[in-house]
Amino acid sequence: MxxxxxxxxxxxxxxxxxxxxxxxxxxxxxxxxxxxxxxxxxxxxxxxxxxxxxxxxxxxxxxxxxxxTDVDARELGEVYALREELAQLSGTMTPRPVTQSVLDEARGLVAEGERLAEAPDARAFARLNMAYFDFTQRLIGNEALAEVSERLYFRTARIWLKTISALDLGREIEAFREEMRQVAGALASGDMTAVGMIRRAHISMSFHRLKAALPGSRPAN
Amino acid sequence: MxxxxxxxxxxxxxxxxxxxxxxxxxxxxxxxxxxxxxxxxxxxxxxxxxxxxxxxxxxxxxxxxxxxTDVDARELGEVYALREELAQLSGTMTPRPVTQSVLDEARGLVAEGERLAEAPDARAFARLNMAYFDFTQRLIGNEALAEVSERLYFRTARIWLKTISALDLGREIEAFREEMRQVAGALASGDMTAVGMIRRAHISMSFHRLKAALPGSRPAN
DNA sequence: CATCCCCAAGATGTGTACATCATGGGGCGT
DNA sequence: ACGCCCCATGATGTACACATCTTGGGGATG
Missing domain, CATH: 1.10.10.10 (Winged helix-like DNA-binding domain superfamily/Winged helix DNA-binding domain)
Known part of the structure; x- marks a missing residue:
């Protein structure tokens, strides 16, 4: 090798x-x-x-x-705020054409989400979330944007996983499945701008739920 | 050490x-x-x-x-397109407060620009451009955004310098001075959103001038 | 018994010899 | 004379020994 x-x-x-x-x-x-x-x-x-x-x-x-390393609340907020903007941009800046194989893959991810909902598991959730992220990355036509997005995603992924384990895992999985379904629908109509907006909205909502479980936001542990 | x-x-x-x-x-x-x-x-x-x-x-x-490494035209365009968006975002996403020392520094950069115009030199231009970029970086409140912006700036800076040496250096310096003056003015009124828009506009215009001198865009050399 | 000092242990940082690889030029064969 | 093969050369990649640094614990001391 x-x-x-x-x-x-x-x-x-x-x-x-x-x-x-x-x-x-x-x-x-x-x-x-x-x-x-x-x-x-x-x-x-x-x-x-x-x-x-x-x-x-x-x-x-x-x-x-x-x-x-750990990630403090301020840095986490900054990374999420930037990821929101970049997710939206990935829908408007020279997106790749939506082929049939893309639609098939999206359906496959939605199907995986259904299996996950039947047997909720934090680690399996994290893996599917990464697979979904990788899928969205391949829709981006601007390589520089893709590189930056990947860097930011992996920078906070462990903190996200650590925190959702303390949240209602079932509810998080449902929100994730809803995002994948909405994205699959937008892809079916070839609307990449909508895909970007949907992803941005879900990143924002995910962070708002995350904040509630972050250390310092609750009086008792 | x-x-x-x-x-x-x-x-x-x-x-x-x-x-x-x-x-x-x-x-x-x-x-x-x-x-x-x-x-x-x-x-x-x-x-x-x-x-x-x-x-x-x-x-x-x-x-x-x-x-x-060299940078091909496609990658250069992608980086510039993303830098445009990030420059605008740096004006809207939690900018740092404009202090008196910031205004002083901006005036200092404008003064340096005047000196540069009197003795045009590609290398001195590049150095001042970097100093100005560093100045704008310190206006960004979002560290993740600053890190990403820096990464992208240095990724194509050498190609920019190589190309403007073939362009009209005096005109490029004038455009750069105009950007610094406009930014200094917007800072004086505390309008960071305007700063972001001005920077975006000048990145866009700079790239349009760059494209004209890129290999492949002219029939003869 | 508490406190301070010192150093042993173990970790990353550095220097160096060797392994591996790409390349160009010389020599052999045709 | 031309072309192909081979290898000398010099570059990065790897392994290992040693330098340097932080930390925690044991023992002398008050």
């Missing part, structure tokens, strides 16, 4: 573990232990950790360790 | 050289030569080059070298 392919695998794997809370915020990611797990030396592991650090998912402290 | 501070110095230095065309697109950045120049080993140099590669400014090819 090529060096870049290994790097991507390692990166995706670690990013996934962080965002699925296998490594919750505060976890120490030992370079040596990761190196032995993946059968490589510390060097390529450090290359991946450096990238994760540049993206704000981990923080390397000399003499201490590389720790998964 | 701490390790992170050295990293930042090296990163800023190399990014500056790339964006000021000391290292034009296609230049090979030898890890060994950079290491000896800065008096360190290849390891911290590689750490910086990896970051620059993640940001798209260089591309490391195994067995060949680490080359400064």
């Amino acid at each position: 090529s060096a870049e392919a290994r790097h991507q695998r390692l990166y995706s794997e670690l990013r996934g573990r962080i965002c699925l809370l296998d490594y919750p915020p505060g976890t120490k990611l030992g370079e040596e232990s990761l190196a032995s797990e993946f059968g490589v030396s510390r060097t390529p592991v450090r290359r991946v950790l450096a990238r994760l650090a540049d993206e704000g998912l981990v923080e390397a402290r000399h003499g201490v360790g590389t720790l998964v | 701490s390790a992170e501070a050295r990293h930042q110095r090296l990163y800023s230095e190399l990014r500056g050289r790339i964006c000021l065309l000391d290292y034009p697109p296609g230049t090979k950045l030898g890890e060994e030569s950079l290491a000896s120049e800065f008096g360190v080993s290849r390891t911290p140099v590689r750490r910086v080059l990896a970051r620059l590669a993640d940001e798209g400014l260089v591309e490391a090819r195994h067995g060949v070298g680490t080359l400064v």
Whole structure:
């Protein structure tokens, strides 16, 4: 396997573990232990950790360790506010044409949502949410916008997952299914502007529900 | 000096050289030569080059070298289109309050623009443009938006500089001075929304002038 | 018994030798 | 003379030893 392919695998794997809370915020990611797990030396592991650090998912402290970062309420609000705007923009700025395979995939995601509703599970929810996000990414015609959107999504995904586990999971899943159904409908009529607006609305509503469960917003825990 | 501070110095230095065309697109950045120049080993140099590669400014090819990347017309257009939107958003999304020191700094930049007009120079123009960009960055209250804006600015700054050197430099400087004057005026009245609109308009106009000089848009060279 | 100091342990940061890879030029065959 | 093959060369990628730094705990001291 090529060096870049290994790097991507390692990166995706670690990013996934962080965002699925296998490594919750505060976890120490030992370079040596990761190196032995993946059968490589510390060097390529450090290359991946450096990238994760540049993206704000981990923080390397000399003499201490590389720790998964937390996200405070202010930063979370800023990222969500920007994601709202970008979601809307993704519907208006040179969207990709809606092909039949896109519609099929949208229906497939809605079907997955139905299965999820029958067996609610936070981790499965997170995975489907990522698959749906990846789907929306592929509708974006502007690569720079897609890159920025992805960066922001993964920056707060773990906090979202951590918080909805404390909320009513069933209600969150229902809201998510409603978003996917609405997006699928808008796609069927080829209205990408509406898709952007729908996504923006749901990001906004999701954040409003999130805020209620954030530390500091409730007097008692 | 701490390790992170050295990293930042090296990163800023190399990014500056790339964006000021000391290292034009296609230049090979030898890890060994950079290491000896800065008096360190290849390891911290590689750490910086990896970051620059993640940001798209260089591309490391195994067995060949680490080359400064070029930006094709499509990508340039996408980045500029997104920068337009973000400039407008920076005026509407929780801008920072306009203090007296901000107004002083704006006047200082306008004065620098006057000096530049008296002695036109592409490199001095690029430096002042960066200082002005940094100034606008500090008006943004949303850190995520600021981070994304910076990423996109530096992604195409070298192409902008390369192209305006072929255009009428005096006219470009005049347009730039006009933007700074308009922004200074809007700041004096505390209208951040207007600042965002002005910046968006000038990014748009700058790109339209840029397109005319891009390879492929003219039959003969 | 509380407190302070010191250092051992373990983590990331750095230096260096070696592995791997792409490329261009020289030499052999036709 | 032309073309193909091979490999010397020099670049990035990897492994490992060592340097540097933070932290927490043990022991001397008041």
